[in-house]
Amino acid sequence: MDGTGPDPGRRNPRSRDRILQATRELVTDHGFGALSIEAIAARAGVGKQTIYRWWPGKGAVVFDAILAANENPAGRIDLPDTGDIDADLRTVLRATVAEFADPVFSAPLRALYVELLTDPALAADYRARLEGPMTEAKLRRLRGAQAAGQIDDDADLDLVVDLLYAPLTQRWLLGTGPLDEEFADRLVAAALRAARPGQ
Amino acid sequence: MDGTGPDPGRRNPRSRDRILQATRELVTDHGFGALSIEAIAARAGVGKQTIYRWWPGKGAVVFDAILAANENPAGRIDLPDTGDIDADLRTVLRATVAEFADPVFSAPLRALYVELLTDPALAADYRARLEGPMTEAKLRRLRGAQAAGQIDDDADLDLVVDLLYAPLTQRWLLGTGPLDEEFADRLVAAALRAARPGQ
């Protein structure tokens, strides 16, 4: 499975950082169109081969660029827990709305989505390394609410996560409606209504 | 509105049909990667210029290819209405699940989504000419259910549409979970729970 790739110990971390930095800058400043391997290599002052040596393609570079930017020293993501699931979800979804509105965050992510749609291997990686941990954190918080009796014991928590986030993502990607705090709040209310105790 | 484009009266409808047909065939048989303007032109037996004359780019061609395939002589889409909103929505969402599973339907649509993410003008067109009418049909059916007392009078119907469809679309695009009739049913149940009368 491995052994065939190059020795990571020999990798130049300086080049890696410059590549990921250049990727973020390009996509933020000049849009998706400007994002080519050649442009990344040129801006990073790096040979193209150095990119192809460590990543299978443009999508993987963008993915790592996003991961590197969001790097969490603690290693584990957790949603806030004030004991009030309603307020906590509102906080989190409002934060997500704010991120979608910020090009520094959303431009690379949108570029990543484009690649995800056409590259199943990359999509699997995305689910495993980004979507998975995030969903797990959300599920943990919802399980806490469940234990606290704020959510029905039989509620389908995976579905609740979908109800909370899919509409948000869809509006961001397609612009099918306003994407503001009010929408975040209504989404939280609706999702919790669907999952409230006593069915 | 424009007046700058070429005279549509001079357009050769035979070429138009062959282009849209070729587009559907290419994307269904050989995937997104095979979908280039050159490939479409070659398969359709048409000059590239004939494509560029009538469409601004690949995305617009794919869009028209999808619209032409779904062309409804009646002109107006309507959801089934048996009087039972729960059953009707299950029917419709199960049908959507089936469509997503059918490459003839889903392959061109996925190609369209890729273009939508990078082309705001195309996205606006998509919302106006495809997403809009579909959403309107869904809203009509939900309003009927509201009048019949199956949905709360104060329910936010736009939000209900999002709750029903966004999770479906997301699972289709990213593969974040199983996409089957059971999921459709649970989605309908959850959305209706969030909107049921008496808050």
Place this chain on the structure above:
Amino acid sequence: MDGTGPDPGRRNPRSRDRILQATRELVTDHGFGALSIEAIAARAGVGKQTIYRWWPGKGAVVFDAILAANENPAGRIDLPDTGDIDADLRTVLRATVAEFADPVFSAPLRALYVELLTDPALAADYRARLEGPMTEAKLRRLRGAQAAGQIDDDADLDLVVDLLYAPLTQRWLLGTGPLDEEFADRLVAAALRAARPGQ
């Protein structure tokens, strides 16, 4: 041989003139590169078909444009004849030098040469309708000089014409040397020296 072409009686002379005029203007003002059938038709306010109906190609149009500009009502060209062949040839060659220096004359002619090199049929037409009569006029004048004893009776007059004009044309086309009145004079002197009486 004919009968297949369109009836010349029905031809619109106004269109013809505008096409030839547009051809001259384009090549003079914007160079060879600007000379396309499409550009001629557009500038002349004429349909492309009208050009293709009456000319086989771009070269033939340029040829007619040049012929029309040099149209001689008398129909017959004649070199000056003062009785002094030396002076007369100098006059004529100096005039040719001046023409080559004038873009209004030389730009269309250069465009014609380009076509001549790649189109044998056009070249044949050129020899018959332009080069032939001109050479004939030159030969007439040389024969007069022969009769007057200024040129050897056995001189090869065709060759003399070549000696006089080919170097001129070559310098004009390739820029292989200065092209001025002094060169014209030296050319005349040399050609006459090669043909002078008493061998």
Place this chain on the structure above:
Amino acid sequence: MDGTGPDPGRRNPRSRDRILQATRELVTDHGFGALSIEAIAARAGVGKQTIYRWWPGKGAVVFDAILAANENPAGRIDLPDTGDIDADLRTVLRATVAEFADPVFSAPLRALYVELLTDPALAADYRARLEGPMTEAKLRRLRGAQAAGQIDDDADLDLVVDLLYAPLTQRWLLGTGPLDEEFADRLVAAALRAARPGQ
């Protein structure tokens, strides 16, 4: 001299040779019309960019193809010198007549002439790298004849070169007369008559 172009040290000589070879083959076998950058690239098994990287255009490629075919290891061209200028020039002009009659030689050259007429930069290159050295060789031989008293000391040798070659080239390009050994001989005789000693 430039410094702006790509590093010639990195150039693949194998590709260069195949491009020039393909150019000669195309123009000889299929005529000028078949000579497109795309056709050259295809026949040479080379990317188009590899041509555009090293040559500014089709004309320059043809030029190099001709130069490469005529490559002289000695580096310096010289006309035969038997001591008899008349005989030597006849030999050389007869050889030129033969070359013009041989498509392997004349087809690429004719293609080059077409380009020369429309590209001043290429024409300058042609004069410097092909016409110049050839003319210089001819002048050397004529100077030898001058020293031997076969040509007048005051003769304008540049003009003699023009008298010898321009009529030949003109007949070849335009077909304005027979182009055979007899014509070559007459040309030599006339030019030498114009330059013979004692005026």
Place this chain on the structure above:
DNA sequence: GATTAAGCGAGACGGTACGTCGCGTCTTCCA
């Protein structure tokens, strides 16, 4: 300390597709 085997910057290479231009043919509609 010398050797050696990566990684690396650079960029040429064979390709594919781009979006544009002009070709010569055709069709439509007007005078």
Place this chain on the structure above:
DNA sequence: TGGAAGACGCGACGTACCGTCTCGCTTAATC
């Protein structure tokens, strides 16, 4: 029915990137 207009199938243009490759050069690990 000639002509203005221009759509059409086609082929070539010159450019942008793709992913692979081949160069010297550093640079770290091994002898």
